[in-house]
Amino acid sequence: MGSILNPVEGNSFVDLAAFRDEDVFVDKTDFIAKISANINKNKRLFAVTRPRRFGKTVTADMLLAYYSKAYAGQDIFAGLKITNEEYKVSYAKHLNKYDVIYIDMNSIRNDYIAYAKDEDQHVKGVTTIVDYLQYSIIEELKENEMYAELLDKSRNVGKLNLSSALEVIRTYTKEKFILIMDEWDLIYREYRNDTDLQKSFIDFLSGLFKGKKGQASFALAYLTGILPIKKYNSQSALNDFNEYNMLAPGKFACYFGFTDNEVAEIAKSFAGSSDCKISLQQLKEWYEGYKIKGIDIYNPNSVVNAVSNNECISYWSGTVSNEEVVRLINMNFDGVRDDILDLIAGGRVIFDCSNFENDMVTIKSKDDVFCLLVCLGYLGCEDNGGNYRLAYVPNREIRTVLTSIVKLQSWYNSMPIIERSEELFAAIQALDSSKTAEVIAKIHNSPNVSLLSYNREDALVFCVIAGLMWRTERDYECFRELQSGKGSADLIYAPRNNASLPILLIEFKYDTSAEDAMNQIKEKEYFSRYRDGDYPNDVILIGLNYDSKTKEHQCLIEKLG
Known part of the structure; x- marks a missing residue:
């Protein structure tokens, strides 16, 4: 058990579930059954992207705690939805049966920065964060005695990449891994101008999952982040993935963010508390409004903070830098500034999402600006037919943030x-x-x-x-x-x-x-x-x-x- 192969330290879901009777806890463990239904099937690669603070990490940690052998014997899910009669067979079949490769890209980045500064740690051929990621996973695999022996016996021991290392292990053990990657898009956000690094990263992922041979080592793969999978020449570089993002959310809308009924239950549970006077109507006004596949979704982090702090304010501004929004607005493609002001005032704007390349740099039009703002959570959108979407400001929280941003711009008063x-x-x-x-x-x-x-x-x-x-x-x-x-x-x-x-x-x-x-x-x-x-x-x-x-x-x- 390390920090990548079957990690157990700092699991946010385990901590949340342990204190579910004391803190705000919304049971979405039936999501496990939805994902497990695809294990070892053709459609077993998933990419679910949502804005920050929409429950992506806690969901990834939930999947880790369920699938990983490292959690065997722990009674984490007792009394939760996944243990209900309708999921009984599936629950027992997959519970703690897999070696899970869990990649937290934020942790990888921090470790790589420390590695790059310390020359004593340097390894030949490991010069980028992508090299470091691959090297780190293989090194953790070698900490497993059986895996180490198998890899050492390999004819290509000196040339092993992760894909071939996993193939060696699968060939001899007949067992498959589950891969979970949190913040998959970090390189596209934090190294946004390094196109060579981005290409090597997507090549690394493509090498893992390309075709049946690449996928054969995995019973399941699950990526989560903010941006959809990067496009090259209008095509996804990972076209085998089932992708669910804010522009095309698919069938998992209710599992990321809180629904109306869930927020009503939260408001009801806090209604009798002398410490909390927040009403359901206030929560709706401030944090509802992301309409995903016909379901009204609330920002869960903001709802929890509001009822915990007994105050409805904008908690969004503390979660992500507004500099990106300023840059996008000030590009002013086709009058974006006017559109943003109209949106803040309650208007709607139609945009086309067909040519968005799913990064933060290749912004060529007003359509791209709105696509990125939707992915970042600063705008909501509704399907308007085909590739067209209808953008809007989802709630008072986001309206407050956007209003503060535009009022600081030099052009504001003259609009x-x-x-x-x-x-x-x-x-x-x-x-x-x-x-x-x-x-x-x-x-x-x-x-x-x-x-x-x-x-x-x-x-x-x-x-x-x-x-x-x-x-x-x-x-x-x-x-x-x-x-x-x-x-x-x-x-x-x-x-x-x-x-x-x-x-x-x-x-x-x-x-x-x-x-x-x-x-x-x-x-x-x-x-x-x-x-x-x-x-x-x-x-x-x-x-x-x-x-x-x-x-x-x-x-x-x-x-x-």
Whole structure:
């Protein structure tokens, strides 16, 4: 048992399972059965990529604890889903039956850096991290007495690479390995400009898995990372792998991230705690929104932090550098900056993912920018048919991060969407109904907003929220369908501790009139909570209507007397 062959130290899943009655624990062990169903079959090579903090490592560690001989006799999975009756046969068949080669690329990189600095450790022919990786695995194989004897007897002992070493062992023992590689794409992220190193790494992997002969040493292979498998000339260099990524997530959506039901259970379990007052609605607002194969997925790391710390804030910014996002936005391919601002305000952008080469350097178009931002988790996407996807900002957490990023850019204040937001707010403050309707019409006709089906009040509500977002996001809280007076107001903007700013109370209509909207505000007395409450602020009443026949936006604005 070393750090690569059947490692046991620092297994995050084992630690989590041991304290599952005390900490947040979501049982996804039935994933083991889904993977085990493919052992020794043609489709036994898997690559599952997701953004950081989506449970990739803990899942890899779970597979290690289940398959590895080093864990034999440990009662790690007792009472978990994988031990249920429906998985009984499969569970017993594969439990701790394999030698697992577990490659944590972050650890390999750290070890290689130390190796490169210490000349006394240098080995002839080991000059790159890829050389070091292969050398390290073979050396650990040799720590097994039987494997060492077999390798020493090999005619090509001085020329062994990992693929041939594994073939020698399999030929004599008739046993196959399981390979798990965490952060498979590290070389493409950390050595992004070293194309020779990247080529040697993909050649190393191709040598392990190319064709039936290469795959014969493995009962199963499982890669995880952030980026999809690298493409060369629009083809994957590892085309035998079943790949599940954020652009094409496949059937494993519910196993990476938390689902609605899982988060509801977490919120329920913490609801009785005096230390946690986080509601399910807050968790949904902040961390839901990655729609993968029709399933709403939450960032699990953020949910756990929120309920543990009793605070919904952005935990995302501490997990990955924002420098990459800044670089991508500032490339400004085909107006990417405008698109990013529209996305933050709630818009949608269609992009084509067919030519993305799955790295962080070969970025040639706006489509590539959106592909990479989706893979990194800064955008969500929905299938829009064929190779087309619909990008959006998934939740408040990501919106907070992206907003902070763009506000630091030198071009921020001069962007048309920012000026438009200021223009709309100023028109409302001035009680200028005509100007307000004019600006809302501009927003409606902007490219990304026009993707909406503009056939209901919700579309009009979106236009106003998108328009006001940049002017109000720091100073206001925005409430939809807030109970007030004798009903629920469509939209209310309430200032955060600033008596000089007006409260905005907005009612929407579709194919009626602005007068109807204004009359409803008054008849239902939506303003009563602010007139009768402890609010010194002015209250501005806004009635809006969209006429689908004339395509006109109509507006009435009054200040409450």
